[in-house]
Amino acid sequence: MTQATQSTxxxxxxxxxxxxxxxxxxxxxxxxxxxxxVSKEVIAQPYIRFT
Amino acid sequence: MPGTxxxxxxxxxxxxxxxxxxxxxMTRDCDLACLHCCTGSAxxxxxxxxxxxxxxxxxxxxxxxxxxxxxLLCGGEPLVVPHFLAVAMRLGxxxxxxxIETNGQRLDAALLQELAKLPIRSVQVSLDxxxxxxxxxxxxxxxxxxxxAACRAVRAAGLPLEIxxxxxxxxxxxxxxxxxxxxxxxxxxxxxxxxxxxxxAARLWQRLQPSAQQYREFxxxxxxxxxxxxxxxxxxCYTPFSIADALRRSIVxxxxxxxxxxxxxxxxxxxxxxxxxxxxxxxxxxxxxxxxTAWCDAAMVDTVRHAATDEARQxxxxxxxxxxxxxxx
Numbered sequence: 001m002t003q004a005t006q007s008t009x010x011x012x013x014x015x016x017x018x019x020x021x022x023x024x025x026x027x028x029x030x031x032x033x034x035x036x037x038v039s040k041e042v043i044a045q046p047y048i049r050f051t
Numbered sequence: 052m053p054g055t056x057x058x059x060x061x062x063x064x065x066x067x068x069x070x071x072x073x074x075x076x077m078t079r080d081c082d083l084a085c086l087h088c089c090t091g092s093a094x095x096x097x098x099x100x101x102x103x104x105x106x107x108x109x110x111x112x113x114x115x116x117x118x119x120x121x122x123l124l125c126g127g128e129p130l131v132v133p134h135f136l137a138v139a140m141r142l143g144x145x146x147x148x149x150x151i152e153t154n155g156q157r158l159d160a161a162l163l164q165e166l167a168k169l170p171i172r173s174v175q176v177s178l179d180x181x182x183x184x185x186x187x188x189x190x191x192x193x194x195x196x197x198x199x200a201a202c203r204a205v206r207a208a209g210l211p212l213e214i215x216x217x218x219x220x221x222x223x224x225x226x227x228x229x230x231x232x233x234x235x236x237x238x239x240x241x242x243x244x245x246x247x248x249x250x251x252a253a254r255l256w257q258r259l260q261p262s263a264q265q266y267r268e269f270x271x272x273x274x275x276x277x278x279x280x281x282x283x284x285x286x287x288c289y290t291p292f293s294i295a296d297a298l299r300r301s302i303v304x305x306x307x308x309x310x311x312x313x314x315x316x317x318x319x320x321x322x323x324x325x326x327x328x329x330x331x332x333x334x335x336x337x338x339x340x341x342x343x344t345a346w347c348d349a350a351m352v353d354t355v356r357h358a359a360t361d362e363a364r365q366x367x368x369x370x371x372x373x374x375x376x377x378x379x380x
Contacts, residue, residue, distance in 0.1 A: 032118050033120050046244050046291060049288065
């Protein structure tokens with residue numbers, strides 16, 4: 001899991017403002033989704049299991 | 052403060068430039084009218100505004116361009132969609148891993164021969180009973196023999212087989228037999244969990260909902276079987292057991308998954324009616340941003356929390372709310 005290589009700081013969003021949703025545009029960099037990151041938890045969502 | 056858990060979660064949602072999995076309900080139409088259906092699908096239930104072949108190809112192109120690794124093609128029954136194979140081929144030939152969810156009634160060797168050329172991670176067939184009577188009671192008009200033949204054909208084509216079992220008070224006593232059937236058919240995974248109170252199942256809830264005692268025995272069976280089969284190739288997948296369990300988990304760590312409806316709308320969560328994007332109007336990148344923004348929204352997370360504590364609220368999951376498309380601009 002690449003998540004383990006990320007710092008806690010880089011994974012966590014900024015503190016939300018009281019007036020609205022957090023802005024995502026200032027994220028320093030985004031990772032490309034990879035099949036290796038499709039965890040058992042992703043597959044096991046009930047709606048995914050039963051759709 | 053509402054939403055605090057989601058806002059501080061350290062999961063995949065916050066570091067990926069796109070979803071890991073896109074679950075694409077290609078149609079609401081189906082050749083069966085199952086009592087437990089979570090999408091309210093049945094013959095003739097195709098939505099008037101479903102994505103057509105050209106629009107579906109455009110979406111497939113976007114999924115490829117955005118390097119989405121895994122796409123789940125489902126419905127309704129995806130195999131009734133005329134352009135199903137063309138979409139699967141487009142995605143698969145571009146290297147997108149695929150899962151196909153089907154009732155198995157029209158999955159034949161010719162189609163499987165084509166699918167076998169693609170990177171298929173799973174062909175999931177629903178087996179909601181192990182005797183023709185019980186199976187057909189829950190799936191009126193369906194043939195258990197055809198479903199079993201489809202499972203065998205999947206394995207004969209060299210494709211991975213996955214079985215799903217939706218428990219109701221009509222079929223829950225056959226769970227052990229279906230697990231054994233899945234094992235003997237060569238499935239790699241058996242999926243089950245609590246019946247979801249969504250779609251047709253919500254409408255027929257009082258008739259379908261297993262009793263507390265049935266659920267206790269069912270959970271016991273699953274736990275014992277999981278231990279007994281620990282070294283076998285068949286994996287039992289039954290947690291999170293209920294939608295409520297999954298929603299509570301999502302509050303802490305929202306899934307990096309987009310659920311696309313037949314008309315191109317994108318849901319915030321499968322069990323909720325809120326829509327965060329319209330893929331006819333928005334790019335996939337827009338949809339991903341809106342989805343993440345929705346999970347940052349305190350009011351949205353509060354809605355999720357309420358749905359997790361009050362199962363009846365999930366019954367509105369298919370009454371899609373378009374106003375939230377605007378809300379997440």
